[in-house]
Amino acid sequence: MRNKALIAILLASSLLAGCAMWWERGNHAQRGMVVDYLYPKNQQPELKPTVPELSLPLRVGIAFVPGDRYADLPEVERDRLLRRVKDAFTNRPYISAIEVIPTAYLRPKGGFENLEQAARMFNVDVVTLISYDQVQFSDSNRLSLLYWTIVGAYVINGSQYDVSTLVDATVFDVKSRNMLFRAPGTSQIKGSSALVKLSEASREARTEGYQQAIDEMIPRLDAQLEAFRTRVKEQKVAKIVHKPEYRGGGSMDLAALGLFGLAATFALARRQRAG
Amino acid sequence: MPAERLLLALLISLFALANLMPGERMQFDRGAIAGGEIWRLWTGQLCHWSSLHLVGNLAAVAALTVIAGKPLRRWLALLPLAAPLLSLALLSLLPELQTYRGLSGLVAVLVVGVAIDGGVIGRVAALAWGAKLAFDAISGTPSPLLPAGIATTWQAHLAGFLLGLTAWAGFLHLDRKTASPS
Numbered sequence: 001m002r003n004k005a006l007i008a009i010l011l012a013s014s015l016l017a018g019c020a021m022w023w024e025r026g027n028h029a030q031r032g033m034v035v036d037y038l039y040p041k042n043q044q045p046e047l048k049p050t051v052p053e054l055s056l057p058l059r060v061g062i063a064f065v066p067g068d069r070y071a072d073l074p075e076v077e078r079d080r081l082l083r084r085v086k087d088a089f090t091n092r093p094y095i096s097a098i099e100v101i102p103t104a105y106l107r108p109k110g111g112f113e114n115l116e117q118a119a120r121m122f123n124v125d126v127v128t129l130i131s132y133d134q135v136q137f138s139d140s141n142r143l144s145l146l147y148w149t150i151v152g153a154y155v156i157n158g159s160q161y162d163v164s165t166l167v168d169a170t171v172f173d174v175k176s177r178n179m180l181f182r183a184p185g186t187s188q189i190k191g192s193s194a195l196v197k198l199s200e201a202s203r204e205a206r207t208e209g210y211q212q213a214i215d216e217m218i219p220r221l222d223a224q225l226e227a228f229r230t231r232v233k234e235q236k237v238a239k240i241v242h243k244p245e246y247r248g249g250g251s252m253d254l255a256a257l258g259l260f261g262l263a264a265t266f267a268l269a270r271r272q273r274a275g
Numbered sequence: 276m277p278a279e280r281l282l283l284a285l286l287i288s289l290f291a292l293a294n295l296m297p298g299e300r301m302q303f304d305r306g307a308i309a310g311g312e313i314w315r316l317w318t319g320q321l322c323h324w325s326s327l328h329l330v331g332n333l334a335a336v337a338a339l340t341v342i343a344g345k346p347l348r349r350w351l352a353l354l355p356l357a358a359p360l361l362s363l364a365l366l367s368l369l370p371e372l373q374t375y376r377g378l379s380g381l382v383a384v385l386v387v388g389v390a391i392d393g394g395v396i397g398r399v400a401a402l403a404w405g406a407k408l409a410f411d412a413i414s415g416t417p418s419p420l421l422p423a424g425i426a427t428t429w430q431a432h433l434a435g436f437l438l439g440l441t442a443w444a445g446f447l448h449l450d451r452k453t454a455s456p457s
Contacts, residue, residue, distance in 0.1 A: 057373075092309070097370040248369075248428035249324050250377025251418040252335040255407060260338035263400035267342045270396070 028136040028202070032067020034129050034170050040109030052173040052180065053239045054125070054232075057096035061124035062086060065131045066108040077207060078103060081214050085128070085169070088218045089225075099124055112177050119174040126180070127172050128221075134165045134209060136202055141192065153195040160192040161202045165209035169221050173238070180238065183224045185217025282352035289355060293321035294329060303362055303375035316359040322376045324422050331420040332378040339385045342400060343393035349446070350388030350439075354381045357438050364434040372428065380431035383408075387439025391446075408432050 062085055064078050082100045089098060099122045107114045119127055140147075144158030152158065170182040187209045193201035231237045252260075293301045296318075303319025304312070323329040340347050361380045365372055390401035411429045418427045 096305075096373075246369075246371045246373055247425050248365075248372050248375040248377075248431070249328065249418065249421040249425040250320070250332070250375065250379035250382075250428055250431045251328055251420045252331045252379050252382065253411075253418040253420065253427070256404060257331060257334055257338070259400060259403050259407070260335050260342070263396050264338040264341035267344075267393070267396045 028138070028206075029134065030067070030073070031133040032065035032131055033133070034065050034131040034168070036067065036109060037065045037106070037129070037131075038112055038115065040111055050176050050178065051237070051239050052176040052178040053241060054173065055241050056094045058094060058126050059096055059124045060089070060098045061101045061119055061122050061127040062098060063101035063106055063118070063127065063129060064103050065129050066103050066106045066110070067132070073207070073210060075102060075104070077210070081210055082130070084211075084214055085130070085218060085221070088222065097124075101127070112174075115172070116174055125174060127174055129170050129172065130167055130214075131170065132165065132167045132210070132213075134163065134206060136164075136206060137162045138198065138202060144195070147195055155194055157192040157194055159195050159198045160190070161198070161205060163187075163189045163202070163205045163209045165189075165206075165213040167210065167213040167217050169217055181224045181228045183217055183221040185213040185215070185220060187212035187216060279349060279352040282355055283348065285355045286351060289317055289358075290321045293318040294323060296322075298322050298324070298376060301376075303365065303372075305366065305373050308362075308366065316362040317355065319362055319375055320358040320381055321378060323378070324376050324425055325420075328377065328420050328422075331418075332382060335379070335382050336385065339382070339389050339393075342397050343389045346392035347385065347388050350385050350392070350442070353442055354384065357381060357384050357435070357442070360438055361431065361434055364438075365428070365431060368434070369428070369430055375428060375431070377428070377431070380428075380435040383432045383435030384439040384442065387436060387443055391443055405436070408436070 062082050064073075064082065079100060079102065086098045086100060089095060101118050101122055101124075105118045105121065115127060115129075119125070138159060138161045140158055141160055142158075143152075143156050146152030146156045147158055165187045166184065167186075168182060168184045171180045172178065173180055189205045189209050189212070191201060191205055228237070232240060301315065301318040301322040303315055308315050323332065340351075343350075358381060365375060365380075386401050386404050389397040391397075393400070408429060411427065412433070421427060
């Protein structure tokens with residue numbers, strides 16, 4: 001009798017523990033902060049009052065800050081998000097090129113030395129670093145009681161999630177290491193799903209969170225860019241120099257003209273011989 | 276063919292416009308094109324930096340016309356369509372190129388025409404020109420017909436040559452369609 005009771009207690013406790021493992025609860029965070037990347041090991045920023053010199057048209061690099069667990073957002077998705085930002089800023093006469101820098105080229109806590117290496121590699125003057133901080137809270141609501149029926153775990157939306165995302169674009173002049181301007185974007189996504197779909201639904205919500213935050217950030221970045229241009233004109237916060245313009249000409253040279261002239265002479269002579 | 280005549284008339288009109296109007300308003304200008312001045316996609320390929328530059332390119336067209344004769348007309352008629360494509364190629368492939376003028380990108384389209392329709396002499400001339408293009412790409416030799424400060428854009432010649440090859444494929448397809456009994 002005592003053995004039966006013991007077995008019943010053991011079974012019940014293991015079932016409860018199994019269910020507790022089954023429930024996905026708690027937080028999920030991923031972040032890549034620009035300060036951690038540029039000033040690792042609590043380095044203090046050097047405070048040198050310098051005026052950055054910007055050579056127009058600018059070549060701009062754009063990258064996600066390498067950070068903790070950034071593998072949660074695949075490189076393909078990161079590249080897609082960066083291209084959205086890139087597309088929003090092409091066709092500006094003062095920007096000659098925008099290069100997307102893959103995260104693989106940046107080292108976590110790499111500092112300005114790493115940023116300079118990447119900038120040299122991609123031949124850019126200015127880099128826009130996109131830092132991010134995303135937190136997901138998952139919890140169960142009252143409907144989750146129906147998970148005990150097993151079928152409920154498939155059909156009842158008893159799990160809810162809440163994804164908060166902050167992205168922040170910070171534009172740096174690589175040579176002077178000065179921050180030129182910044183713009184944030186935020187998003188909050190709430191949803192619920194059945195237990196077995198929670199992982200997939202929350203992953204989609206995290207990706208959607210980045211997209212929404214980037215979409216909110218783009219017009220703000222645009223406004224900050226215009227504000228920066230005004231500050232450059234009025235407050236001289238940066239010195240603008242113009243790169244020697246690349247002017248091209250489509251022209252024949254004497255060798256090509258000689259070649260075509262000779263060929264034309266032969267063709268004429270041949271036609272005359274043929275009558 | 277009426278379409279061919281129409282395109283030739285369009286080419287002559289565009290060429291006259293591009294070379295009679297102020298070059299600054301006609302040239303390929305990256306910023307101005309981005310600002311909506313899309314006519315530059317056509318006129319940029321037809322206007323010139325100087326009279327010498329214009330005469331040099333026109334002399335090349337004249338020589339190619341002599342080599343290939345009448346069959347070159349369909350290639351000439353193609354140029355109003357090739358001009359914007361060539362400008363778009365320069366926009367995307369040469370982001371550092373700010374301004375551009377010159378007909379020679381389109382002359383490269385005609386070089387393919389001469390290779391196809393100009394007999395043995397045309398093929399030899401096109402082959403030699405191709406070798407010279409490779410030499411220009413490696414050596415970066417500037418053209419003496421261009422004013423100081425203007426770089427020879429050999430990439431426009433290469434893009435024109437590739438456009439010419441594409442046009443050749445199109446002509447082959449059209450010729451086959453016309454020849455086959457329906």
